[in-house]
Amino acid sequence: MQNSPSKSRSERAASIKTSRFDWQRWIDQATSLDLLTRASVLLAAGVLLSLVLRGWEPPFPYRIGYVPQRAIPARIPFQIEDDVQTDGLRVQAAREVLCVYENRKEPLVQLRGSLQDALFALRDHQNQDDFSELQLASLDLFGSQPEGSNTIALEKSELIDCIKKTLATDADLSKFDSAIRKIFDPWEEFGILHSLRHDPQKGNQRFIKVFPLGDDQHKLDVDVSRVRSAEVLVTLRGSLEREFKNQFGEGSAELLAQMVHRFISAKLPTTLTFREDLSNVARIEAVNAVKPAMVSYETTYGALVPMGKLLGPKEIRLLRTEHEAFVQQMSIGQKIQRLAATWGLLAAVTLLCGFFIYQSRDRSPITKTSKMIRLVGLAIVAIVASVFASRDPFHVEIIPVTLCAITAALVYGRPTALMLLAAISLVIAFSTGGDLPEFILTFSAAAGAILLSGRIRNRTRLVYVGFGVALIVLATCLGLGVLTGQSLEFSSDPFGNGQSTSVPLYASRLIIEAFKQFAFVALCGPLMVGILPFIEKLFDIETDLSLLELGDMSHELLRQLAQRAPGTYNHSISVASLAESAAESIGAHGLLVRVGACFHDIGKMFKPNYFVENQMPGANRHDALQPELSTLVIKAHVKDGADLARQHKIPQRIIDFIEQHHGTTLVEYFYQQAIKENEGNEDLEEVSEVTFRYPGPKPQTKEAAILMIADAVESATRALREPTSSRIQHLVDQITMKKLLDGQFDDCELTLVEIATIKQSLIKNLNAIHHGRIKYPERQTAS
Numbered sequence: 001m002q003n004s005p006s007k008s009r010s011e012r013a014a015s016i017k018t019s020r021f022d023w024q025r026w027i028d029q030a031t032s033l034d035l036l037t038r039a040s041v042l043l044a045a046g047v048l049l050s051l052v053l054r055g056w057e058p059p060f061p062y063r064i065g066y067v068p069q070r071a072i073p074a075r076i077p078f079q080i081e082d083d084v085q086t087d088g089l090r091v092q093a094a095r096e097v098l099c100v101y102e103n104r105k106e107p108l109v110q111l112r113g114s115l116q117d118a119l120f121a122l123r124d125h126q127n128q129d130d131f132s133e134l135q136l137a138s139l140d141l142f143g144s145q146p147e148g149s150n151t152i153a154l155e156k157s158e159l160i161d162c163i164k165k166t167l168a169t170d171a172d173l174s175k176f177d178s179a180i181r182k183i184f185d186p187w188e189e190f191g192i193l194h195s196l197r198h199d200p201q202k203g204n205q206r207f208i209k210v211f212p213l214g215d216d217q218h219k220l221d222v223d224v225s226r227v228r229s230a231e232v233l234v235t236l237r238g239s240l241e242r243e244f245k246n247q248f249g250e251g252s253a254e255l256l257a258q259m260v261h262r263f264i265s266a267k268l269p270t271t272l273t274f275r276e277d278l279s280n281v282a283r284i285e286a287v288n289a290v291k292p293a294m295v296s297y298e299t300t301y302g303a304l305v306p307m308g309k310l311l312g313p314k315e316i317r318l319l320r321t322e323h324e325a326f327v328q329q330m331s332i333g334q335k336i337q338r339l340a341a342t343w344g345l346l347a348a349v350t351l352l353c354g355f356f357i358y359q360s361r362d363r364s365p366i367t368k369t370s371k372m373i374r375l376v377g378l379a380i381v382a383i384v385a386s387v388f389a390s391r392d393p394f395h396v397e398i399i400p401v402t403l404c405a406i407t408a409a410l411v412y413g414r415p416t417a418l419m420l421l422a423a424i425s426l427v428i429a430f431s432t433g434g435d436l437p438e439f440i441l442t443f444s445a446a447a448g449a450i451l452l453s454g455r456i457r458n459r460t461r462l463v464y465v466g467f468g469v470a471l472i473v474l475a476t477c478l479g480l481g482v483l484t485g486q487s488l489e490f491s492s493d494p495f496g497n498g499q500s501t502s503v504p505l506y507a508s509r510l511i512i513e514a515f516k517q518f519a520f521v522a523l524c525g526p527l528m529v530g531i532l533p534f535i536e537k538l539f540d541i542e543t544d545l546s547l548l549e550l551g552d553m554s555h556e557l558l559r560q561l562a563q564r565a566p567g568t569y570n571h572s573i574s575v576a577s578l579a580e581s582a583a584e585s586i587g588a589h590g591l592l593v594r595v596g597a598c599f600h601d602i603g604k605m606f607k608p609n610y611f612v613e614n615q616m617p618g619a620n621r622h623d624a625l626q627p628e629l630s631t632l633v634i635k636a637h638v639k640d641g642a643d644l645a646r647q648h649k650i651p652q653r654i655i656d657f658i659e660q661h662h663g664t665t666l667v668e669y670f671y672q673q674a675i676k677e678n679e680g681n682e683d684l685e686e687v688s689e690v691t692f693r694y695p696g697p698k699p700q701t702k703e704a705a706i707l708m709i710a711d712a713v714e715s716a717t718r719a720l721r722e723p724t725s726s727r728i729q730h731l732v733d734q735i736t737m738k739k740l741l742d743g744q745f746d747d748c749e750l751t752l753v754e755i756a757t758i759k760q761s762l763i764k765n766l767n768a769i770h771h772g773r774i775k776y777p778e779r780q781t782a783s
Contacts, residue, residue, distance in 0.1 A: 034369060037369050038366070038369055038372050041369070041372060041373055041376055042350060042376065045376045045379075045380055046343060046346050046347070046350075048380060049346060049380060049383065049384070049427075050339065050342055050343065050346075052384050052387075053342075053383075053384070053387060053431045055338065055339050055342030055343070056335040056336070056338050056339040056342075057327050057330070057335070057338070058323075058326075058327070058338065058433070059430075059431055059432055059433035060319075060320060060323050060433060061432070061433025061434065061435075062311055062315075062316060062319050062320075062433075063311065063316070063390075063392060063395060064311055064312060064313060064316055064392050064393065065310065065311065065509060065513060066310075066311045067308060067309070067310055067311070067485060068305060068307060068308070068309070068311070069307065069308075069484070069485050070307050071303035071305065071306050071307045072303060072304050072305040072319065073299070073301075073302070073303055073304060074297050074298065074299050074301055074304055074322055075299070075322065075326050076299065076322070076325055076326050076329055077296070077297065077298045077299060078296075078297055078321060078322050078325035078326075079294040079295065079296050079297070079325075080294065080295055080297065080317075080318060080321045080322075081292040081293065081294055081295075082292075082293040082294065082295045085293035086290070086292045086293045089290045089291075089293060090287045090290050091201075093286045093287050093289070093290045094201070094202055094203075094283050094286065094287055095200070095201060095202070095203070095204070096204050096286070097202075097203055097204060097279075097282050097283045097286040098203070098204050098207050098208055098209045098221060098282065099196075099198040099202070099203035099204065099208050099209065099274065099279040099282070099283075100208070100209045100210075100211070100216075100219065100274075100275045100278040100279045100282060101191065101193070101208050101209065101210050101211075101272040101273060101274055101275060102210075102211060102213060102216075102272070102273045102275050103189075103190065103191035103210050103211065103212055103213065103271055103272055104191075104213045104271050104273065105187075105188040105189075105191070105212070105213075105271055106271075107269035107270075107271050108184055108187050108188050108192065108269065108271055109188065111184075111264065111267055111268065111269060112180060112181075112184050114267070115180065115260065115263055115264070116176075116177065116180075118138035118141070118142070118263065119163055119167060119176070120167075120173075121138060122138060122139070122142075122159070122160055122163050123160075123163050123164055123167050123168075138263075139156050139159060141262065141263045141266050141267070142159050142259040142260075142262060142263055158255075159259060162252045162255045162256055162259065163256075163259075165252055166244075166248055166252045166253075166256050172248070175247040175248065176244075176247070178247065179240075179243035179244055179246070179247050180260075182243055183236070183239055183240065183243065186226065187227075187232070187271075188271075189220075190210055190220065190222045190226055190227050191210055191222075191227050191271040191272040192227055192229050192232065192268060192269065192270055192271050192272065193227055193228060193229065193270050193271070193272040194228070194229050194230070194270055195228070196208070196224065196274075197274035198274055198276075198279060202279070202283060203279060203283070205224065206223065206224055207221055207222065207223055207224065208221075208222055208224060208227075208272075209221060209222070209282070210222045210227070210272065216275075216278060227272060229268055229270070232268070233261075233264075233265050233268065236261055236264060236265070237257055237258065237261040240256075240257035240260050240261055241253055241254055241257040244256050244257050297322070304318055304319060304322060305318070305319065308485075310509070316392065342430075345426075345427065345430060346427065349423035349426060349427060350423075352419070352423060353419055353420055353423050354366050356415075356416070356419045357416055357419075360415065360416060361749060362412075362413070362416075365412060365416070374411075374538065374539055375412075375420075378404060378407060378408065378411075379404075379420065379423075379424055381400070381404075382400050382401060382403075382404035382424050382428075383424055383427050383428055383431065385397075385400035386400045386401055386424075386428045386432075386442075387428060387431045387432055390428075390432045390434075395516075396520050397428065397432070397442065398441070398442060398445050398473065398517055398520055398521055399520050399521070399523070399524060399527075401421070401424070401425065401428070401442050401445055401446050402445050402446065402449050402466075402469060402521055402524040403524055403527065403528060403531075404421065404424065404446070405417065405421050405445070405446035405447075405449035405450050405453075406449045406450075406453050406462075406465065406524070406528050407535055407539075408420050408421060408450065409449065409450040409453040410453060410456065410535070410541060410543055411535075411539045411541050414450055414451065414453075417450045418446075418447060418450055421443065421446035421447070421450065422443060422446075424446070425439055425442040425443040425446055426439065428442060429442065437480045437483075437484050440476065440480060441473065441476055441477060441480060441517075444472055444473060444476040445469055445472070445473050445476075445521055448468065448469040448472040448473070449465065449469045449524070452464075452465045452468045452469060453465055455544050455591075456532075456543045456544050456545055457544040457545065457548065457591070458545065459529045459532075459545065462525045462526070462528045462529050462532070463525040463526055463529070464525070465525055465528075466521060466522050466523065466524045466525020466526065466527075466528070467522050467525060469521050469522075469524070469525075470517075470518045470519070470521040470522035471518070473514075473517050473518060473521045474514050474515065474517065474518040477510075477513065477514035477517050477518075478510065478511070478514050481510040481513075481514070532545070540651065540652060541653075542592070542651050542653055542654075544591055546651075547591050547592060547595045548591070550595055550650070550651070550654070551591070551594060551595040551598055553598075556648065557599065557602050557644070557645070557648055557650075558598060558599075558602075560602075560605060561601075561602050561604075561605050564605040564608050565601075565604050565605045565608035565611070565613075565614050566614070567608075567611070567612075567613030567614040567615075568601050568604045568605070568608060568611060568613055568614060570613075571601065571613050571714065571715065572597060572598050572599075572600065572601055573598070574714050574769070575597045575600070575707070575710050575711050575714050576593075576594040576595075576597035576598050577594075577765070578710040578713070578714055578761075578762055578765050578766070579593040579594065579596075579597045579706050579707050579710035579711075580593055580594040580597075581761050581765055582706050582709070582710060582757075582758045582761040582762055582765075583702075583703055583706050585757050585758065585760070585761040586702070586706075586754045586757050586758060588702045588703050588706065589703055592653065592703055593657075593703045593706055593707055595654060596653075596654050596656075596657030596658075596661075596703065596704070596707055597657070597707055597710065597711070599641070599645060599650065599654050599657065599658060600641070600657050600658050600661045600707060600711065601637065601641065602641045602644055602645065602658070603636070603637035603638060603639070603640035603641025603642070603643075603644060603658070604637045604641070605644075606636075606637070606640050607633060607636075607637075609621055610622065610630075610633050610634070611634075611637075613715075613718075622670075627670040627671070627673045627674035627677065627692075628670075628674065628691060628692075630670050631667045631670045631671075631691065631692050634667055634670070635667065635694055635695065638658065638659060638661075638662060638694060638695070639695075641658040642655050642658045642659050645658055656700065656701070656704060657703070657704055657707055659696075659697065660696070660697055660698065660699045660700060660704040660707075660708070661699075661704065661707045661708050661711055662694040662708065662711075663694060663696055663697070663698040663699055663708060663739075663744040664693050664694055664695070664696040664697070664698055664742075664744070665693065665694055665708075665739065665742060665744060666689060666692055666693050666742075667692045667693070667694070668692075670692060671687065671689065671692040674687045674692070675687050697747070698743070698744050698745075698746060698747045698748070699744060699745065699747065699748045700747050700748055701748055702748050702749065702750050702754070704748065705744070705745050705748045705750050706758055708739065708744060709735065709736055709739065709758060709759075709762065710762060712735045712739070713731065713732050713735050713736075713762055713766065714766075716731050716735060717731060717766055717769075717770065720770075723766070723770035725763075725767050728763055728766045728767055728770065729763050732759050732762050732763050732766070733759065736755060736758075736759055740755065
């Protein structure tokens, strides 16, 4: 046989087949629907945050009560409204507005008619000594005053003679009517009032607007002096004399004017009614029409706010106006650049958190779409709520951050929660324009809440957590205030004696702010008690509170298990006790294991007599079944239990214990029995081990692995005739090693050290259960 020809080095290197990167598999994974859905969720979250937080604009970084450590200059020229001057202009406009009055001219028409009727009645009177009451009343109005009056009385005969002489003919009556109309026409058009009815501060006192009854669209500007009755009556007599002289000559015009003047003076009505509703509309329009008085600031003006000056509402308004002007003058390119920076920050913190979660034990928050949506939703709600809560005058952004921190700790555990809240605090600080102290204060509250949360086994613990975090925030707030110069001192002279005293703000404003934050954070504990059930439902988690409620032995499923399969029920209680102690010995979740152990065999209640712990002595239904069929019955309790738990809405974490507590172990008894039945029979197929294995999955958590070991050793020790300490130890070692070599612990990250600790805990507790008893001697009866 000839040897094959030798190959050169290059030929040997070329013949080596190395595994190359599977680009097609990577592309298939990257374009899978699930991955694209998760990427779309992140993209939508980024867009939403950018829109809500206005990522293209710089945030306004100042708050009421902040003490700037440097002077704040104007970045651009801008104008701000002078409130004092503008208010003065508006008050002046309100004073100058023409109030509206409605004119009802009918009383003046009636007065003119009654004047003519009285004159006609006296003109036609024949008997100088016999007057009716109406005529006497008319004479009194025309000037025939009773004796004792301060007014000079006119004789009745003189009045009547004047009337008869002046108004003798119809032509005279027509002249009189023409003269009276010239007097009354302006009154009927503009109206008469005794005094103005509106407040001097709410309307012009010299001019008013008048409109006829029912026609408010045609208003006339009227000088008040033309409608005020006192001023009208002053000029009335002269007007009457002038008109009567024009009509009747010099003879009796003066006396007739005196008579008519006295009649009108006595009966002149008010025809103008103040319309407050229309006047208010006019006043509001006038005030709104006032242009604000503006004050201009230039970049060379100097500091808008000097260094060390406490920011009050006035300073905040000035700085906000400058900020808005700065944002308005930003170009499209600048806004796009800032938006890109915002997206870069969001992408960076997202990748950082995603990489951290990917490196952790539980990757489900980023590998499962539903959990990822909840995680992103929690972050968005916390960021948006904190940004809006940080605005004046609230400053309560620490409340949503603390609530989010407690929630994240309960849902994702402390390490992931710390990374998540660090990223959220960073985004909040960036979105609110906060500096490093703001970030430190926010993250200190979040970190304190995460580290103190731990195991919540009662509602009082949440109150204590809130109080503990509040103390951390109080100390942090005071410390940051000192380090950042927020505890400055100012000089005051309280007694006015020229002696200035130094009053520390540390003792007032800073302490008040610190205790305000203390109160807000302390409130988060009781608030979390109220929303905890909703968080458990939303995130599908079980806190110790819900586990304690679920592990109550009066639960419907456990009561049914005790009634239908009492042996299985007692077995579950024993396993729960063993598994809880073993879990706590390695720092695992003992309460979760105990509750899972209580429910792990509920599937056996469908066919309880097929399981040895429920069988009566001498009765075994598997004697009539083939090993394969018996195996199917035994394995079915896992699926039946999981289905039953889902029907009763048992949490998924407990269902995982039901499905994983046997893993993919072998049903050895029936497997060996099947092998024995096939011995010597070559016609039968070889027994497949796969047929006799549980469907799994293998334990995915340390708690599930602990339950698997505890379940196996508890059942096995019951079969020991004499459960001595050495036999129990040997049995526990044997069972644990068999499952370890079978690969049942490959997916749960259980270490050999932890396995050894678990075995020691199980051995200790099994020895306590099966400890020896003292045999007391029988009592001897007296003979």
